[in-house]
Amino acid sequence: MRRALDAASEAGTQGEVPIGAVVALDGEIVAVAANRTRQPPDPTGHAEIRALRMAAEALGQDRLTGCDLYVTLEPCAMCAGAISHARIARLYYAASDPKGGAVEHGARVFEQDQCLHRPEVYTGLAEQEAGDMLREFFRERR
Amino acid sequence: MRRALDAASEAGTQGEVPIGAVVALDGEIVAVAANRTRQPPDPTGHAEIRALRMAAEALGQDRLTGCDLYVTLEPCAMCAGAISHARIARLYYAASDPKGGAVEHGARVFEQDQCLHRPEVYTGLAEQEAGDMLREFFRERR
Numbered sequence: 001m002r003r004a005l006d007a008a009s010e011a012g013t014q015g016e017v018p019i020g021a022v023v024a025l026d027g028e029i030v031a032v033a034a035n036r037t038r039q040p041p042d043p044t045g046h047a048e049i050r051a052l053r054m055a056a057e058a059l060g061q062d063r064l065t066g067c068d069l070y071v072t073l074e075p076c077a078m079c080a081g082a083i084s085h086a087r088i089a090r091l092y093y094a095a096s097d098p099k100g101g102a103v104e105h106g107a108r109v110f111e112q113d114q115c116l117h118r119p120e121v122y123t124g125l126a127e128q129e130a131g132d133m134l135r136e137f138f139r140e141r142r
Numbered sequence: 143m144r145r146a147l148d149a150a151s152e153a154g155t156q157g158e159v160p161i162g163a164v165v166a167l168d169g170e171i172v173a174v175a176a177n178r179t180r181q182p183p184d185p186t187g188h189a190e191i192r193a194l195r196m197a198a199e200a201l202g203q204d205r206l207t208g209c210d211l212y213v214t215l216e217p218c219a220m221c222a223g224a225i226s227h228a229r230i231a232r233l234y235y236a237a238s239d240p241k242g243g244a245v246e247h248g249a250r251v252f253e254q255d256q257c258l259h260r261p262e263v264y265t266g267l268a269e270q271e272a273g274d275m276l277r278e279f280f281r282e283r284r
Binding site for chain 1: 183191194195201228241242250255
């Protein structure tokens with residue numbers, strides 16, 4: 001999660017929303033990414049999507065079976081769907097997100113009957129730090 | 143929708159699930175894409191995600207305000223979330239998908255209170271042709 005927080009912080013300095021994600025397999029980091037939706041413009045450029053794509057490329061397979069995903073904010077519906085498609089084994093997220101999260105809020109993607117793969121979900125790790133980083137970012141831009 | 147069906151058909155001949163998507167702005171096609179999750183390996187490589195990314199690159203902006211998305215199958219949670227993030231104005235899909243769709247089924251992403259942007263949704267156009275293509279593809283692989 002430290003690497004995810006560092007990636008988030010770096011994204012913030014570049015004007016992107018400070019959210020970071022890391023994919024790991026057997027304790028080894030496979031991919032590190034941060035939000036990047038503005039430059040280049042990409043509405044799907046959330047940290048999780050980018051990290052999953054990088055990990056799939058690095059491992060040469062579209063199913064990341066056995067992999068862990070660490071992300072600094074509760075995934076949205078788009079990212080939760082992608083996590084399920086990618087067969088991520090364990091999802092760790094820091095801050096929960098009542099406004100946009102779709103794991104414990106809103107669409108609750110993993111709780112749907114049709115969801116074909118549900119990761120184990122662990123929350124709360126570095127919650128304060130990840131949340132503060134986001135609040136600070138949006139306060140400065142208001 | 144014709145172009146989306148053609149893209150789907152071509153994907154099927156390459157062993158990818160035959161689903162196609164088109165982004166259009168003011169009646170002009172901006173991006174055409176099909177499912178491509180295997181080569182290169184990309185768990186997020188659904189037709190909609192790929193078409194949205196291409197359109198954002200082509201238009202130089204991450205918000206595809208005013209754009210229409212045509213897709214041959216009801217979008218899943220990942221793709222519905224992406225469609226909302228991209229600010230797609232009108233979504234047209236052919237076949238509905240009780241097993242994986244998240245517009246009129248499952249997570250019903252656009253019906254969530256937290257959903258910040260809902261496209262207008264139109265269904266049923268070329269439903270039979272799109273559905274037949276998918277059924278044929280999976281029957282051959284069984």
